[in-house]
Amino acid sequence: MNATKRITIQPFNARHRQRCYEIFNELDGWFGSEEINTDYTEQLNENDTLLAFVDEGVEGVISLQWHYDTTAEIYSMAVSLAHHRFGLGKQLLAAAESLARERGYKFLHVKTLGDTLPHPGYQKTRAFYENRGFNKLFQTHDLWDGLPTLLYVKALD
Numbered sequence: 001m002n003a004t005k006r007i008t009i010q011p012f013n014a015r016h017r018q019r020c021y022e023i024f025n026e027l028d029g030w031f032g033s034e035e036i037n038t039d040y041t042e043q044l045n046e047n048d049t050l051l052a053f054v055d056e057g058v059e060g061v062i063s064l065q066w067h068y069d070t071t072a073e074i075y076s077m078a079v080s081l082a083h084h085r086f087g088l089g090k091q092l093l094a095a096a097e098s099l100a101r102e103r104g105y106k107f108l109h110v111k112t113l114g115d116t117l118p119h120p121g122y123q124k125t126r127a128f129y130e131n132r133g134f135n136k137l138f139q140t141h142d143l144w145d146g147l148p149t150l151l152y153v154k155a156l157d
Helices: 014-026 034-042 088-102 120-131
Strands: 007-011 049-054 057-067 071-079 107-113 135-140 149-155
Touching: 007 088, 014 034, 014 057, 014 071, 049 088, 057 088, 071 088, 088 107, 107 120, 120 149
Parallel strands: 071 107
Antiparallel strands: 007 049, 049 057, 057 071, 107 149, 135 149
């Protein structure tokens, strides 16, 4: 990415919903179908979602769900293919962790495709989370229609 590009993280605004859908849809190796992408897009809201802007355009999104009074979940996270490996994911994750800490949450967790099913994109996803301090908690076949689902957790202290 050109060094003159400006990256900012901002709260979600509904006017960016379509662009978020486009990003989810672009990542067809990660997000499975139009129905799933629509579900991810519809759950985005101003209280739980952050956007990564490159200059004036949305190029990444992370959304959180709040569980009990201790644990936040990364419900969805996506960065446009053109902006992979430029730090947007790191910045989105750091902002999400900061938001969770500000709200008093102690843990952040995320579900992803398990490591028993080879998939090059998800190998990168798992490496991303592991390199940012997430630890494998367990893997199950009871969630995503029998697909191996790996749960990662990170303490926010």
